[in-house]
Amino acid sequence: MIAAPAVGGTRRVTDRVMTWLTASAVLIAMAPLASVLIYVTLQGASALNWDFFTQLPKPVGELGGGMANAISGSLTLILLASCLGLPVGILGGLYLAELGNGSLGWWIRFTADVLNGVPSIVVGVFVYTLVVVPMKRFSAIAGGVALGIMMAPLVMRTTEELVRLVPNSLREASLALGIPWWITTLKVVLRTAAVGIVTGVVLAVARIGGETAPLLFTAFNNQYWQTRLDQPIASLTVQLYNYAIAPYDDWHRQAWAAALVLMSITLLLNIAARLVSRPRLMARRPR
Amino acid sequence: MLTVFGFSVVVLVGWMMIQLLVTAMPAIQRFGPAFLWTSRWDPVHNVFGALTFAYGTVASSLLALVLAVPVSLGVAIFLAEIAPVGVSTVLSFVIELLASIPSVILGLWGIFVMAPFLRKVVEPALQGVLGWLPLFSGPMYGIGLLAGGMILAIMLLPIVSSVSREVLKAVPLSQREAAYALGATRWEVIRTAVLPYARTGIIGAVILGLGRALGETLAVTMVIGNRPQIATSVFQPAYTIAAALANEFSEATTGIYISALIELAAVLFVISLIVNAIARWLVWRVGATPTAMSGA
Numbered sequence: 412m413i414a415a416p417a418v419g420g421t422r423r424v425t426d427r428v429m430t431w432l433t434a435s436a437v438l439i440a441m442a443p444l445a446s447v448l449i450y451v452t453l454q455g456a457s458a459l460n461w462d463f464f465t466q467l468p469k470p471v472g473e474l475g476g477g478m479a480n481a482i483s484g485s486l487t488l489i490l491l492a493s494c495l496g497l498p499v500g501i502l503g504g505l506y507l508a509e510l511g512n513g514s515l516g517w518w519i520r521f522t523a524d525v526l527n528g529v530p531s532i533v534v535g536v537f538v539y540t541l542v543v544v545p546m547k548r549f550s551a552i553a554g555g556v557a558l559g560i561m562m563a564p565l566v567m568r569t570t571e572e573l574v575r576l577v578p579n580s581l582r583e584a585s586l587a588l589g590i591p592w593w594i595t596t597l598k599v600v601l602r603t604a605a606v607g608i609v610t611g612v613v614l615a616v617a618r619i620g621g622e623t624a625p626l627l628f629t630a631f632n633n634q635y636w637q638t639r640l641d642q643p644i645a646s647l648t649v650q651l652y653n654y655a656i657a658p659y660d661d662w663h664r665q666a667w668a669a670a671l672v673l674m675s676i677t678l679l680l681n682i683a684a685r686l687v688s689r690p691r692l693m694a695r696r697p698r
Numbered sequence: 699m700l701t702v703f704g705f706s707v708v709v710l711v712g713w714m715m716i717q718l719l720v721t722a723m724p725a726i727q728r729f730g731p732a733f734l735w736t737s738r739w740d741p742v743h744n745v746f747g748a749l750t751f752a753y754g755t756v757a758s759s760l761l762a763l764v765l766a767v768p769v770s771l772g773v774a775i776f777l778a779e780i781a782p783v784g785v786s787t788v789l790s791f792v793i794e795l796l797a798s799i800p801s802v803i804l805g806l807w808g809i810f811v812m813a814p815f816l817r818k819v820v821e822p823a824l825q826g827v828l829g830w831l832p833l834f835s836g837p838m839y840g841i842g843l844l845a846g847g848m849i850l851a852i853m854l855l856p857i858v859s860s861v862s863r864e865v866l867k868a869v870p871l872s873q874r875e876a877a878y879a880l881g882a883t884r885w886e887v888i889r890t891a892v893l894p895y896a897r898t899g900i901i902g903a904v905i906l907g908l909g910r911a912l913g914e915t916l917a918v919t920m921v922i923g924n925r926p927q928i929a930t931s932v933f934q935p936a937y938t939i940a941a942a943l944a945n946e947f948s949e950a951t952t953g954i955y956i957s958a959l960i961e962l963a964a965v966l967f968v969i970s971l972i973v974n975a976i977a978r979w980l981v982w983r984v985g986a987t988p989t990a991m992s993g994a
Binding site: 422425429430432433435436439440443444447450451454498499502503504505506507509510511515516518519521522523524526527529530531532534535536537539540544549560563567593596617620621622623624627628631648651652655663666667670673674677678681682685 | 699700701703707710717718768771773775776791793794796798799800802804805806807809810811812852855856883884885888906910912915920940943944948959963966967970974975
């Protein structure tokens with residue numbers, strides 16, 4: 412940092428005031444985060460118990476019960492989404508990094524970023540018209556498709572970022588040994604970037620695991636264990652939403668418990684992924 | 699082969715557009731462009747107009763920008779220009795955590811913590827000082843347009859500030875050195891040399907935030923009150939397009955009702971495409987690389 416020159420009067424006062432104003436902006440920005448963390452932890456901890464993880468939801472009026480089906484439902488949905496989103500995301504990202512320097516690459520990169528910004532509820536409506544209407548019922552498959560569509564552009568862009576970090580000498584060494592381009596790409600480049608790509612995938616999973624809007628009318632919800640993928644399926648987020656807006660205190664307690672579980676998982680995944688990936692990403696950035 | 703996978707996102711966006719328009723066709727044909735500026739939304743009589751939802755979406759998003767942009771800019775300036783590198787790294791990391799909290803959890807917090815706080819503390823204070831303005835008049839519920847705007851502001855903050863920070867960091871060091879050489883104080887360097895250079899990118903960051911605000915669904919649905927009306931006071935409930943979709947979609951029974959809801963989704967989709975495209979273009983022009991991790 413460069414030392415500020417010695418100047419007097421109003422100019423120095425302005426400088427000080429603005430410095431403090433920007434610093435207080437940081438404090439203002441952290442206040443809601445702190446408040447959310449504290450409330451979710453306190454309220455959630457007092458509501459969380461073993462039943463939450465092992466019991467099915469109880470009907471209205473009966474106390475207790477848990478969200479075991481919603482937890483397994485969320486995992487199922489994430490798995491389904493990964494089947495769709497990961498291949499498209501990783502291979503698409505590989506294309507962008509290895510071949511996508513022309514105008515087609517530009518357009519794909521641009522569309523991926525735009526798709527990233529499309530409201531998740533619109534993705535839900537799209538999948539509703541695409542999957543739910545022809546199947547004539549809400550289903551786990553529809554939920555998985557919706558989340559998969561959200562996952563693909565995210566994974567694509569992080570994969571691109573990390574594959575670009577693979578040094579060219581590795582590719583050249585492999586090609587010099589007479590290994591075809593596609594094997595080089597899959598076995599050398601992809602393997603070298605693997606840790607980073609997994610990081611991107613973890614972030615994407617954390618993100619879609621917290622999504623609710625696209626599930627409301629694709630996966631819908633379900634109060635029981637689900638055994639089939641063409642049936643409605645429960646998820647932690649939709650259950651949390653339904654419980655939060657319901658008028659029952661016991662459901663509110665469960666909503667806080669669900670929030671604590673969901674938030675802990677999301678934050679842990681995010682912190683872990685960022686700690687692993689940060690030095691890599693920093694390496695390529697100017698300054 | 700890889701090209702196919704990359705190109706699939708382009709196909710997907712085109713497909714979404716066509717699919718939404720085709721399924722919305724019955725409503726588009728029946729109500730015409732007037733759908734956008736009539737305010738009656740009456741599922742019982744199959745009369746649908748989007749104005750109240752469009753108003754709620756635009757009003758809550760603008761309110762969110764008014765609240766979030768000054769703070770985000772302050773954060774970005776502090777992190778990029780003022781704080782030492784170590785402090786800046788840790789703080790940006792913490793603020794970005796805010797972006798990773800699921801919308802539905804913010805909504806839960808909004809209902810039980812933020813809304814009561816607004817009702818008991820913020821809204822009486824606002825009314826006490828500025829109550830003569832229609833904007834701050836009327837009964838105070840806690841939930842309403844102000845709560846919707848606040849929760850959106852909280853969600854925008856990490857996005858706008860992290861993209862702005864990247865943009866500020868992309869400003870060449872020579873810009874700063876030149877201003878320092880002329881004897882400017884640090885704030886004068888920021889104001890005269892750094893911010894003008896980064897202006898396009900910062901506008902891009904704000905528009906990116908706007909795109910996010912327009913489509914944000916659950917947290918807003920939970921605190922905005924969900925009453926389709928155009929009120930003068932920010933204390934009154936409102937309704938957004940995204941919230942209408944979330945609440946009404948699974949209950950829609952008649953074909954024309956569903957079609958009208960899909961038309962709402964199509965409107966939201968087109969707006970978000972335009973807004974995001976402009977934002978990306980502006981941010982890219984400055985040369986900062988928005989990544990899926992830090993940007994969106």
